[in-house]
Each structure stands twice: as structure tokens, then as C-alpha cells.
Amino acid sequence: MSIAKPRPGGTSSCTQPRVQQTQLLLAARGQASKFLLLSLLVGYAATAGFALPNPVESLKRFSAFRSVDSARLVDGEILGERGSLMDFPQGITAQTCFVLPVTAAEAAQRLQTWDPSPHEALNVLAFSPIGLPCQGADFASLDLRSSNHALRWLLDKSFAATTGKSELNLTRDEARQLADCAKGNPAPQAVSACWAKLLLQRVALFQRQGFAAVPPYETSGKTISPADQLQAMLREKTAMTHEFAPLLMQSGVLGREPAPTLTPFYYWGLCEANRHGTLYLGAAYLLPLDDRYQILKAQYYVSGTYYTSVTLFQVWPIQVGEKSGALVWRGDFYAAPSLALTRGIDRLATGAIMLQELKKAIRCFQADVIAKRLTRN
Amino acid sequence: MRSKKSSYLALWPAVLFGLPLGPPNAFSASPARSIAQEVDAGFGYVGGATTRGGGGNIGSVDEWNADLKYVLSPQITPNVLLRFGAEWQRSTFGVPDWAPVPSVLQQANAIIGFDYQLTDQWLLRAELRPGIYSDFKDVSWRDVNAPLLVGVAYLANADLQWFFGVRVDGRSHYPALPAVGIRWRFADDWTLNLVLPKPRLEHDLNERLKAYLSAAIEVDTFRAGDHFGDDQGRSDLNHAMLDYFAARVGLGLSWRIRPSVNVEADAGYMLHRRFNFFDQHLIFRSEPAPYVQVACHFRF
Numbered sequence: 001m002s003i004a005k006p007r008p009g010g011t012s013s014c015t016q017p018r019v020q021q022t023q024l025l026l027a028a029r030g031q032a033s034k035f036l037l038l039s040l041l042v043g044y045a046a047t048a049g050f051a052l053p054n055p056v057e058s059l060k061r062f063s064a065f066r067s068v069d070s071a072r073l074v075d076g077e078i079l080g081e082r083g084s085l086m087d088f089p090q091g092i093t094a095q096t097c098f099v100l101p102v103t104a105a106e107a108a109q110r111l112q113t114w115d116p117s118p119h120e121a122l123n124v125l126a127f128s129p130i131g132l133p134c135q136g137a138d139f140a141s142l143d144l145r146s147s148n149h150a151l152r153w154l155l156d157k158s159f160a161a162t163t164g165k166s167e168l169n170l171t172r173d174e175a176r177q178l179a180d181c182a183k184g185n186p187a188p189q190a191v192s193a194c195w196a197k198l199l200l201q202r203v204a205l206f207q208r209q210g211f212a213a214v215p216p217y218e219t220s221g222k223t224i225s226p227a228d229q230l231q232a233m234l235r236e237k238t239a240m241t242h243e244f245a246p247l248l249m250q251s252g253v254l255g256r257e258p259a260p261t262l263t264p265f266y267y268w269g270l271c272e273a274n275r276h277g278t279l280y281l282g283a284a285y286l287l288p289l290d291d292r293y294q295i296l297k298a299q300y301y302v303s304g305t306y307y308t309s310v311t312l313f314q315v316w317p318i319q320v321g322e323k324s325g326a327l328v329w330r331g332d333f334y335a336a337p338s339l340a341l342t343r344g345i346d347r348l349a350t351g352a353i354m355l356q357e358l359k360k361a362i363r364c365f366q367a368d369v370i371a372k373r374l375t376r377n
Numbered sequence: 378m379r380s381k382k383s384s385y386l387a388l389w390p391a392v393l394f395g396l397p398l399g400p401p402n403a404f405s406a407s408p409a410r411s412i413a414q415e416v417d418a419g420f421g422y423v424g425g426a427t428t429r430g431g432g433g434n435i436g437s438v439d440e441w442n443a444d445l446k447y448v449l450s451p452q453i454t455p456n457v458l459l460r461f462g463a464e465w466q467r468s469t470f471g472v473p474d475w476a477p478v479p480s481v482l483q484q485a486n487a488i489i490g491f492d493y494q495l496t497d498q499w500l501l502r503a504e505l506r507p508g509i510y511s512d513f514k515d516v517s518w519r520d521v522n523a524p525l526l527v528g529v530a531y532l533a534n535a536d537l538q539w540f541f542g543v544r545v546d547g548r549s550h551y552p553a554l555p556a557v558g559i560r561w562r563f564a565d566d567w568t569l570n571l572v573l574p575k576p577r578l579e580h581d582l583n584e585r586l587k588a589y590l591s592a593a594i595e596v597d598t599f600r601a602g603d604h605f606g607d608d609q610g611r612s613d614l615n616h617a618m619l620d621y622f623a624a625r626v627g628l629g630l631s632w633r634i635r636p637s638v639n640v641e642a643d644a645g646y647m648l649h650r651r652f653n654f655f656d657q658h659l660i661f662r663s664e665p666a667p668y669v670q671v672a673c674h675f676r677f
Binding site: 064080081082083149153167274275340341343344345347348349352353355356357359 | 413414415450455456458492494497498500502530532534535538562565584636637676677
């Protein structure tokens with residue numbers, strides 16, 4: 001295997017790393033945070049200073065994959081590993097690895113902005129980009145009118161929301177707004193508009209202040225911060241946070257200072273999760289580095305069933321024999337209340353099914369990339 | 378996934394199978410997170426059931442039963458969970474002194490096993506249950522048995538799983554009992570959980586309360602006491618092997634009172650019960666009778 005020549009620069013929308021160590025350390029709260037940030041900085045220095053010559057070796061260094069046959073990956077195999085157990089009780093993680101038959105730059109761009117909704121098997125009912133700054137028109141396609149049982153569930157829970165209790169992830173104020181709005185006009189179209197208003201508020205706040213300003217979920221009886229959950233999951237995986245230090249710092253996911261320096265691709269979606277209609281807001285950050293690309297896709301708001309998810313990608317150019325392409329490592333983290341109760345073999349089964357679903361999504365993505373390439377040719 | 382795969386079966390130390398053990402740093406989670414614990418306790422009563430066999434009628438036989446089980450399940454690699462534990466079960470039957478049916482059938486056994494993820498879609502459980510299976514009179518090495526339960530699960534998707542299992546007990550009249558099961562969440566609030574020994578049709582009433590139509594199959598093999606037959610005037614029943622079988626159907630409620638604690642209560646009919654001294658060709662069968670059962674399940 002040889003390595004394709006690194007593509008300098010990458011997409012122009014992303015700024016280069018600007019790290020102020022002093023500010024970061026001051027922002028750290030407590031010894032654990034200081035240690036984490038120090039680790040990130042060391043990781044950043046290491047990854048910025050040296051370009052590893054072999055992407056497969058680089059991948060093995062921080063991932064769960066100890067044996068990687070790049071020839072089989074080029075032929076379409078998808079590697080998958082369930083993550084180890086996490087101290088964070090609501091968290092679960094998995095890693096995958098695959099190859100795309102396009103340049104690393106194109107693969108990274110497509111990963112950042114991929115719309116999964118055309119694939120019925122993935123249960124994504126709607127997906128739409130959000131502009132900067134966001135506007136009401138960004139949610140024009142949000143429509144809960146359907147006989148779909150999952151959307152019916154979301155409508156039912158929207159009607160049932162109260163400031164004191166709801167199965168939906170809302171602040172008390174959002175629950176009040178939703179309840180008032182839904183009672184005013186219970187038609188699905190009107191409830192869609194209620195949701196669009198709530199989502200727009202959250203997006204606007206996120207676009208202004210990033211992860212630090214993500215409002216908590218307050219209607220389950222305890223206060224849950226999706227941003228804290230993201231951070232808790234990532235902090236456990238020190239090898240990954242070390243590898244992704246530049247991206248995690250510049251996106252503002254880890255370390256609250258300085259302000260995020262990357263502009264993400266903003267999106268919203270509506271999916272079916274555990275048979276429940278679930279709205280989500282996400283941001284996808286792309287960072288080109290010397291020899292590779294890093295992408296972070298984070299759902300900073302999820303309307304119910306689970307709390308949040310984050311996906312990390314690293315993309316290298318790769319060449320195996322006559323075939324060239326992009327080697328992609330993907331790490332997925334999910335936080336859901338039900339996971340805290342899932343132990344033993346049930347946890348094993350949950351991880352296995354999560355990996356199945358991830359591979360299904362990757363196959364759909366690969367099919368889209370190949371179809372696009374064929375169309376272009 | 379909301380799954381209940383409690384009954385596909387169990388075991389041997391991983392080392393015997395040469396299972397691939399991961400590097401020491403494979404698990405970063407604290408011991409508290411990588412060890413699962415299960416506690417199950419149950420108590421029940423079966424009303425008097427007319428019981429006949431050996432050309433006679435031994436009258437109405439009622440039954441009290443109780444069971445307690447504890448399993449510790451540490452995860453030692455990403456794909457392997459060990460299972461260590463203990464179990465006790467006791468059934469007391471209201472039989473007349475002269476009847477050649479034990480008044481007590483009891484088991485006290487260890488649980489040694491493992492769960493192993495074979496592939497992305499297949500899970501294996503093997504569980505050996507060595508212990509004493511008898512009427513607990515004249516307990517000796519003859520009463521020791523070690524049935525083996527082996528099961529695999531095929532994870533088709535989050536809503537559908539298939540189960541295939543076998544119970545191996547060399548002392549039983551049926552040394553190998555195969556079984557097939559399915560767990561299918563076919564609607565938002567409905568799950569067909571046809572997994573032995575307690576297949577169910579479950580309906581979620583709300584997040585905490587579930588109603589179910591259940592069946593229960595109980596199969597075990599016991600050895601009678603060394604002088605059991607002498608007491609009944611049938612010396613051929615001394616330390617005889619006995620296959621016990623019972624089948625029930627009922628309706629129940631399952632209440633999740635805490636995130637890790639479930640309480641269940643069901644009632645219905647015991648459809649059939651059989652005491653089979655198979656070597657002596659002596660079988661006693663009970664007619665249907667009502668039953669009630671309560672159980673508590675802890676998962677930590």
C-alpha cells in the first residue's frame with residue numbers, strides 16, 4: 001500500500017488552528033478538566049507537528065482496530081467494533097472503518113453534508129440544511145402531518161407536554177410554549193409550526209454561542225445538559241480526544257474558551273428512533289489538516305428517546321495497488337436514558353444492533369457516493 | 378433497544394474454550410460499570426390439583442414454590458461476559474404420606490457460564506448449573522447433577538431476534554431438549570416474547586407498567602432419597618430419577634418500580650404437571666388448577 005500525496009488546504013470554509021494555551025487552561029474547571037485540556041494540547045501539538053506516513057498505522061494508533069486489511073476495505077468491506085463499556089452510564093460507542101472510491105477531500109465534504117433521508121431503510125423522515133443566520137424558512141419543510149405511527153407519537157407527546165413533566169426533551173419554558181401553542185391549534189400543521197419556532201430559538205442560540213449555550217432538558221424530573229453529555233462521552237476516550245484535539249477545540253465541543261473558530265454545516269432532521277418521531281438539530285464541522293481531514297457531527301438537540309449523539313470522522317487519502325480512494329474511520333457516541341438500565345448481555349446485544357445500524361447507514365452513504373461518481377462520469 | 382432476552386441459556390469458564398482475551402487496557406470503564414448483577418426472587422402457590430398415577434388417585438395436591446437466583450456477570454473482553462452465580466429453587470407438594478410422590482423437590486446449584494458475541498448478529502450463551510437436585514433427604518453425591526444450557530440469539534434487528542437453544546441433562550429421560558424462540562416487537566406497545574421457559578405476549582400500558590399473557594414451562598430432573606421407596610412400600614423408587622414437568626398459562630402485570638427493579642405478579646392456570654419416574658414407568662399427572670405467582674427482578 002502506498003499513500004496518495006496529501007492534499008494541502010482542503011475546503012476553504014475552515015480556518016486553521018488557533019490555540020491559546022493560557023486561555024484554555026484558565027477555562028478549565030478542576031483538575032480533571034485541566035488534565036484533559038493539557039492532554040488535548042499535547043495531542044494537538046503532536047498531530048500538528050508530525051504527519052504520519054501511513055494512514056493505516058495512524059488509524060491503528062488511536063482506534064480499536066488492530067488489524068486492518070486495506071485491500072479488503074477497498075473492495076467494500078466495512079470494519080466494525082463495539083466500544084468498550086463506558087463509565088458514563090447512559091453512553092454507548094462504536095467504531096467503523098471503510099473506504100470510499102473518491103478523493104479524501106470529496107469524501108470529507110460529502111460526509112459533512114450527507115442527506116440520509118432518501119434511504120427509507122434509515123428511518124430519516126426529513127433532513128434539511130440550516131442557513132447562517134437561521135431563518136424561519138429553514139424549517140418550512142417540517143411537517144408532522146402523516147399517518148406514520150412515529151409522528152403520531154411525537155404529536156401525542158407534544159399535546160401532553162407540561163412544564164412539570166414530559167417525555168420530550170425540553171426546557172420548562174419550551175414545554176410551556178409547546179403546550180400553549182398545541183392547545184391553541186391542535187392541527188398537525190400548527191404543531192409543526194410550534195416545533196419550528198422552538199427549534200429556531202435553539203439554533204439561533206447555538207449559532208451565537210455554540211455548545212456552551214445549549215439549553216438543558218428539564219422536563220424529565222432532572223436537568224440534563226446534552227452538551228455535558230457529549231463532553232462526558234468524549235472525555236472517556238482519551239486516545240480519540242487526543243487524535244481529534246484540533247477539531248474538538250476549534251469546534252468548541254471541549255473547552256469553553258476560546259470561542260469556536262470553525263463554522264459548521266448546520267442542519268435539522270426528523271427521524272424514527274425506537275418507533276418514536278424524533279427531531280434533532282446538528283452541526284457538522286470539517287477541519288482539513290496536512291495529511292487528512294477531521295469531521296465532527298454533533299446533535300446538540302434531540303426532541304426525545306435519546307439525549308444526544310456525536311460522530312467523529314477521520315479521512316485519509318489511500319492507494320492500494322491501482323485503486324485510490326479515501327480511508328474513513330468513524331467513531332459514534334450515543335447517550336440515551338435507557339442505556340443506564342441496559343446491562344450484561346442486553347448491553348452486548350444493544351452494541352451489536354447499533355453496529356448493524358451503523359453499517360447499514362455506511363452502505364447507503366457508499367451507494368450515494370458511487371452513484372454520484374457514476375453520474376459525474 | 379428494549380430487549381428481554383432473559384432466557385437463552387448458559388456456560389464454562391472462558392479459558393476452557395480458549396476465548397480470545399483482549400489486552401489489559403481493553404476496558405477503560407470502572408469495575409462498577411463492567412460488572413452486571415442480576416437478582417431474581419419468586420414465590421407462588423398452585424391450588425389443589427387432582428393427581429393420578431400408578432393406577433390410583435392420590436387426591437388433591439397443592440404446591441408452594443420459591444426461588445432465588447443471583448448472577449454476577451463481569452465483562453472481560455468486548456465480546457465476552459462471564460457469568461457466576463447461585464440459584465435455589467424449592468417446590469413443596471401437599472401429598473399424603475403414603476403417596477409415591479416426593480413432598481419436596483429442591484435444587485441448590487451454582488451457575489457458571491459465559492455470553493459471547495460470535496459475530497455482528499449472533500450471540501451465544503452457555504451455562505452449566507452444577508448442584509444438588511433432589512428431595513434433600515439423604516443428600517449424597519448421587520444427588521449431584523450438572524445440566525447444561527446452550528443458546529444462541531440471532532439479532533435480525535432491533536425489533537426482531539431469534540433464539541435457538543438446547544438443554545442437556547444426561548440424567549433425564551430426555552437428555553437433550555431443543556427449543557426455538559422469537560422476540561418480535563411488532564407494534565409500538567406490543568412485543569411477542571416467545572422465549573422459553575417463560576414465553577409471553579407483552580403490552581406496554583405506560584413507561585412503567587406492562588401487561589402480559591404468559592406461559593411457563595418448568596423442566597427439571599431430580600433424584601429421590603435413598604429410602605424414599607421404602608417409606609412408600611416401593612423399594613424400586615429408592616434413589617430413583619424423576620423428571621418433573623409443569624406448564625402454566627396466565628395473565629400478569631409487570632411494574633418497574635425503580636429503574637433497576639421490576640415487580641411482577643401473574644395468575645392463571647397450571648394446565649399440566651407430571652412426576653415421571655421414567656425407569657420405573659411410573660407417572661403421576663395433575664389436572665389443571667389455579668395458580669398465583671409473584672416475582673421481583675433486580676438489575677444492577
